[in-house]
Amino acid sequence: MKGKRELSYDSKIEGDVVVTRLEAAINWFRKHSIWPMPMGLACCAIELMGAGASRYDLARFGMEVMRFSPRQSDVMIVAGTVTYKMALVVKRLYEQMTEPKWVIAMGACASTGGMYRSYSVLQGVDRILPVDFYVAGCPPRPEALLEALMKLQDKVSNERVLATLKQAG
Amino acid sequence: MTPRDLASQLQAHCGDLVGSLVEFRGEATLTVREARRIPEVCEYARTALDCDLLLDISSIDNYGEDPRWTIVYELYSLKHRAHLRLKTGVSEEQSELPTLTRVWPAANWHEREIYDMMGIRFSGHPDLRRILMWEGYPHFPLRKDFPLAGRTTDLPEVAFTEPAPMEGGPFVTAPGQAGAAEREPRARTNHP
Numbered sequence: 615m616k617g618k619r620e621l622s623y624d625s626k627i628e629g630d631v632v633v634t635r636l637e638a639a640i641n642w643f644r645k646h647s648i649w650p651m652p653m654g655l656a657c658c659a660i661e662l663m664g665a666g667a668s669r670y671d672l673a674r675f676g677m678e679v680m681r682f683s684p685r686q687s688d689v690m691i692v693a694g695t696v697t698y699k700m701a702l703v704v705k706r707l708y709e710q711m712t713e714p715k716w717v718i719a720m721g722a723c724a725s726t727g728g729m730y731r732s733y734s735v736l737q738g739v740d741r742i743l744p745v746d747f748y749v750a751g752c753p754p755r756p757e758a759l760l761e762a763l764m765k766l767q768d769k770v771s772n773e774r775v776l777a778t779l780k781q782a783g
Numbered sequence: 784m785t786p787r788d789l790a791s792q793l794q795a796h797c798g799d800l801v802g803s804l805v806e807f808r809g810e811a812t813l814t815v816r817e818a819r820r821i822p823e824v825c826e827y828a829r830t831a832l833d834c835d836l837l838l839d840i841s842s843i844d845n846y847g848e849d850p851r852w853t854i855v856y857e858l859y860s861l862k863h864r865a866h867l868r869l870k871t872g873v874s875e876e877q878s879e880l881p882t883l884t885r886v887w888p889a890a891n892w893h894e895r896e897i898y899d900m901m902g903i904r905f906s907g908h909p910d911l912r913r914i915l916m917w918e919g920y921p922h923f924p925l926r927k928d929f930p931l932a933g934r935t936t937d938l939p940e941v942a943f944t945e946p947a948p949m950e951g952g953p954f955v956t957a958p959g960q961a962g963a964a965e966r967e968p969r970a971r972t973n974h975p
Contacts, residue, residue, distance in 0.1 A: 698942045698943065698944045699915075699916065699917055699942055701942065701943070702940070702941070702942060702943075727947060730947075731931075731932065731947040731948070731949055731950075732931065732932075732933065732947060733922075733924045733929070733930075733931070733932065733933025733934070733944060733947070734915075734916070734924070734933070734944075735947070737945070737947050737948065741945075
C-alpha cells in the first residue's frame with residue numbers, strides 16, 4: 615500500500631477470487647450481450663441501422679450482433695409500422711424467440727400506430743406482444759434507442775433470474 | 784405531337800366512342816363512353832399514337848351518383864413526350880370492365896390494386912387476386928361507404944383487424960410554442 619487507497623479489486627491482496635451472488639453474475643453476463651432481433655418494418659429501421667453503425671456503435675453495449683433468426687436473439691426491436699398483414703408474423707417470430715426475451719417498441723407507429731389511424735395498421739404492437747420499453751419519436755434518433763437499450767440493461771441486471779429458473783424446473 | 788394532337792387523332796379514329804376533349808393546364812383528357820371497348824381504344828393509342836407507357840390506372844368512387852365508378856388511365860408517349868388521360872365510367876351493378884393486360888403488361892398490378900381497394904373486377908385478367916390486403920379480407924377499404932377507422936375482421940392464422948380509435952379525426956396534433964431548437968432533443972447542446 616503506497617499511501618493510495620485501492621477502491622477496486624486488487625489481485626495482489628485478495629488473490630484470483632471474486633465473491634458475488636450467482637444471480638448478479640448471470641445478469642451481468644446477460645446484460646452485456648443482449649443480441650437484438652431487428653424487426654425493421656419501416657423508416658425506423660434506418661435509425662436502427664444508424665444506431666448499429668460506426669457513429670453510435672451499439673457494439674459498446676455488446677449489442678452489435680443483429681440476429682435475423684429469432685432463435686438466437688434476446689430483444690426484439692420492433693422498428694416501424696406494424697400492419698395487420700404483418701402482425702401475426704411478428705407475433706410468431708416473437709414466439710420463436712428463446713427465453714429470456716424482451717421487446718422494444720421503437721417509434722410512434724410500433725408504440726401506438728402513430729399517424730396511421732387506419733383500417734390497415736395495428737394500433738400499437740403491445741396489442742399482440744408484451745412490450746418492455748417504448749421509444750418516442752418519428753423516427754426516434756439513435757440516442758433515444760440507445761437510452762431504451764441502456765434502460766433494458768438496468769432491467770436485466772435486476773431480474774430475479776434464479777426464481778424464474780426454479781419455476782421452470 | 785402535343786397532348787392535344789394525340790387526343791384529336793384518337794377522336795378521329797374512334798368517332799362517337801370518345802367524348803369531347805377536356806384540356807386543363809396542357810393536360811388532355813378524353814372520356815371513353817363504353818367501358819367494355821376500352822382495350823381497342825388503348826390498343827390504337829399504343830400502336831398508332833406511340834403511347835408506349837401505361838403510367839397508372841386509378842379509380843374514383845362517385846358515391847351516390849351513377850355511374851358509381853370512374854376508371855382513369857394515364858398514358859405517356861416517350862416518342863412524343865406527351866401525356867394522354869382516358870376516363871371511363873362503370874356502373875355499380877356491373878362493377879366490371881375488360882383488362883388491359885394484353886395491351887400493356889404493366890396493367891396487371893394496377894388492376895389488381897383497384898380490385899383490392901375498390902372491388903372493381905377486370906374480366907380476362909390473368910391473376911386477379913388482392914395485392915395489398917390478404918386473400919379472405921371481406922371489405923374494399925377505399926370505397927366511400929367504408930369507414931376510415933376500418934372494421935372488425937378475423938381470419939384465423941392469417942390476419943385480424945380492429946377499428947382504429949379516431950379521437951376526433953384521422954390525425955390530430957397541436958403545434959407547440961417552442962422553436963425547433965428547444966423542442967428537439969439533440970446530441971450536442973453547445974451550439975453557438
